[in-house]
Amino acid sequence: MSPKKKWTSGLLVNGVLGLICLVWLIPTFGLLVSSFRTREDVLKTGWWTIFPHREWVTIESIEPSADLDRNGPMTILGVTATFSEFREGVTTPDGRRVVWIGNKRLGKVQIQERRWTTTTHFTLKNYQNVLTGKEYEVVDEAGNSFIEKGDDLSGAFINSMAVTIPSVVFPVTIAAFAAYGFAWLRFPGRKQIFTAVVALLVVPLQIALIPVLRDYVGLNLNGTYLGIWLAHTGFGLPLAIYLLYNFISTLPKDILESAFVDGASHFTIFIRLIVPLSVPALASYAIFQFLWVWNDYLVALIFIGSQPGVQVLTMRLAEIIGSRGNDWHLLTAGAFISMLLPLTVFFALQRYFVRGLMAGSVKG
Amino acid sequence: MNNPMDLTDVNRTSPSRWITQNLGRLLLALAVLVMVFYALWQGFIFLRNTDAPRMVVALMAVLWGGGGICLLYLVLNKLVEQLPAAWAHQAQPYVFVAPAILLVAYFLAVPTIRTLIASLMNRDGSTFVGLHNYLTVFTDKAMLMTFRNNLLWIIFGASLTVILGLLIATLADRSRFEALAKSIIFMPMAISLVASGVIWKFIYAVREVSDPQIGLLNAVIIALGGQPQAWIAQLQPWNNLFLILILIWMQTGYAMVLFSAAIKGIPDEIMEAARVDGANEAQVFFQITIPSIMGTLIAVSTTVVIFTLKIFDVVIVMTGGQYGTEVIATQFYNQYFVYRNFGLGSTLAILLLIAVVPVMIYNLREFNKREVF
Numbered sequence: 001m002s003p004k005k006k007w008t009s010g011l012l013v014n015g016v017l018g019l020i021c022l023v024w025l026i027p028t029f030g031l032l033v034s035s036f037r038t039r040e041d042v043l044k045t046g047w048w049t050i051f052p053h054r055e056w057v058t059i060e061s062i063e064p065s066a067d068l069d070r071n072g073p074m075t076i077l078g079v080t081a082t083f084s085e086f087r088e089g090v091t092t093p094d095g096r097r098v099v100w101i102g103n104k105r106l107g108k109v110q111i112q113e114r115r116w117t118t119t120t121h122f123t124l125k126n127y128q129n130v131l132t133g134k135e136y137e138v139v140d141e142a143g144n145s146f147i148e149k150g151d152d153l154s155g156a157f158i159n160s161m162a163v164t165i166p167s168v169v170f171p172v173t174i175a176a177f178a179a180y181g182f183a184w185l186r187f188p189g190r191k192q193i194f195t196a197v198v199a200l201l202v203v204p205l206q207i208a209l210i211p212v213l214r215d216y217v218g219l220n221l222n223g224t225y226l227g228i229w230l231a232h233t234g235f236g237l238p239l240a241i242y243l244l245y246n247f248i249s250t251l252p253k254d255i256l257e258s259a260f261v262d263g264a265s266h267f268t269i270f271i272r273l274i275v276p277l278s279v280p281a282l283a284s285y286a287i288f289q290f291l292w293v294w295n296d297y298l299v300a301l302i303f304i305g306s307q308p309g310v311q312v313l314t315m316r317l318a319e320i321i322g323s324r325g326n327d328w329h330l331l332t333a334g335a336f337i338s339m340l341l342p343l344t345v346f347f348a349l350q351r352y353f354v355r356g357l358m359a360g361s362v363k364g
Numbered sequence: 365m366n367n368p369m370d371l372t373d374v375n376r377t378s379p380s381r382w383i384t385q386n387l388g389r390l391l392l393a394l395a396v397l398v399m400v401f402y403a404l405w406q407g408f409i410f411l412r413n414t415d416a417p418r419m420v421v422a423l424m425a426v427l428w429g430g431g432g433i434c435l436l437y438l439v440l441n442k443l444v445e446q447l448p449a450a451w452a453h454q455a456q457p458y459v460f461v462a463p464a465i466l467l468v469a470y471f472l473a474v475p476t477i478r479t480l481i482a483s484l485m486n487r488d489g490s491t492f493v494g495l496h497n498y499l500t501v502f503t504d505k506a507m508l509m510t511f512r513n514n515l516l517w518i519i520f521g522a523s524l525t526v527i528l529g530l531l532i533a534t535l536a537d538r539s540r541f542e543a544l545a546k547s548i549i550f551m552p553m554a555i556s557l558v559a560s561g562v563i564w565k566f567i568y569a570v571r572e573v574s575d576p577q578i579g580l581l582n583a584v585i586i587a588l589g590g591q592p593q594a595w596i597a598q599l600q601p602w603n604n605l606f607l608i609l610i611l612i613w614m615q616t617g618y619a620m621v622l623f624s625a626a627i628k629g630i631p632d633e634i635m636e637a638a639r640v641d642g643a644n645e646a647q648v649f650f651q652i653t654i655p656s657i658m659g660t661l662i663a664v665s666t667t668v669v670i671f672t673l674k675i676f677d678v679v680i681v682m683t684g685g686q687y688g689t690e691v692i693a694t695q696f697y698n699q700y701f702v703y704r705n706f707g708l709g710s711t712l713a714i715l716l717l718i719a720v721v722p723v724m725i726y727n728l729r730e731f732n733k734r735e736v737f
Binding site: 009010013014016017018020021024025026027028030031034042043044045046047048155158159161162165166169170173174175177178180181182185186187190193195196197198199200201202203204205206207208209210211212220224225226229230231233234235237238241265266267270291294295296297298301309313314317318321322325328331332334335336338339342343345346347350354357 | 408411412418419421422423425426429430433434437441445454456457458459460461463464465467468470471472473474475476478479482528532535536538539540541544545547548549550551552553554555556557558559561562563564565566567569576577578579580583613618621622625645670673674676677680681684693696697700706709710712713714716717720723724727728731732
């Protein structure tokens, strides 16, 4: 390829790629920006108005003279129009705009000009309001104040942690033991059972929800941490066993044999040798499961249900969408709080996560 | 407690003599196991009923769970080590695999059969109705719309995800900004579908024609001289496409990462040789890249199709299944939790299972081919 052709093709590749990346970023960026804007700004203007843009800006506010006939055509600043036209705004020949604000009797007239401007009133109040579980006061545009209840997302955050950590530790631990058993121990039915695990990899978990929920109700396990830990563990295990088996079965055999000669038991070998050697595989699966459980909505919805004290972030957020779907200043802040931890984990440990995906991520 | 001396000693004595000698130790180990179980159960009851601050409860629950599971394995192993060597040798594998097998059996294998039985019963599971639920599913108008929607999701969602993933992977492979671009496209994978719902609901937001639009899409439409639309409520069935966009936004990163790795695996010489022979970039892509990554292409496509088939969160958060957007998974949820029709709900779950059976068979075939056992 000639250097010039190479240069243009490089420009084309990077240009298209850049455009796609921009499209991919804008939704999240809009959310992040909105979550820091004040209530009035979010509800009245688009988030993109934080960038310089041309807009009608009021430069002067005047009292209309009392003898003006407000029911007929009026002349203000050289333009003649009716009251309702002035309410909409009338453009003068010199490019300004005259707008009547308020009612006929006591209203004011604003003279506006198109100017470059930005709306940049940023605040942390949205975050304060959604995080707290207490009541707080809101003042709307008209100056009326009213009381709203916070959404207690800080409580939901703690619940999400309490649900997620064991839901990651359990399957990793149990699957590591099982993977070692399948890889290095001989017992009847070993191949058949492992084949069943492979078959269960893609089973949709919907199939399990109803029977398990029935048992949970009978055992009083629904709405408890233990119940949801076990459910996530059960649903996550086939993939965990499969991934860890693939790793552990390829570890060199002679390490184990020399350990046996030294008189170590399987249990000791597992704890002292296999676990430290398998850290990359364990980490890959742990991150995968962490993101899965933290972002899960269905399993939490079914097994936690309406138990208010245990609700996780995704459930609280979905509830806010349902109950106050137009309070965008709160919704955006809430959504960002729920994204904070998974995004951090994701960017910090992306390498492990990708490795886990590569190893085959067909989960039910 | 258990040193090599013990083991040789045991091997020489007969089992009956061994039992009389070691029964005490065995019983003690068994008693410890029972005690551990009891203590953990008491801990559970305490955690469930306590009024302590949530932070404290959550922390204790995490410790209880993590510590409990380690303790169980430890005690179970000690118990097995008390057995005669021959028995211990036989029992040991089960210490390793039994907890996993029991959990998988209880949470996935057995429920499949239970759901299958429930799908043959009436709405409260009291009488056997044969295939009646299946008949309903395939004739009811609302159900047929559900299937149509799932089809839309798979046709548009899955295929666009795969195509875009492949396109971006190919572009990124030739760009200096590969790592950055991949991170940006991949990022939505870390976000929950519920939060994505908020992000996109905000983009699709619509207000009165006279008010300024705060939703990005409508603002763009107005800037282009159009009228604001209620994207996810009107224009049925095309409103489904606006929900499908969310899935594409989330899943493309997954497809891209796997394709990118596969593309890097193609030897450079083959590509270069083709270019030297005068092949243009399109020919290289279709005649070398695509055939070389066929395996990955199939694997990614199946994974994306399965994920799309089970889509739930997006629809339930965005519309709750209203405006003709119901899909199988939301219909399943609504049948079970809203209409309390357990039979029909179970039937829908079985249909999801049937849909993935071909993939299951394919997986098993591949697994048997590898002959790792």
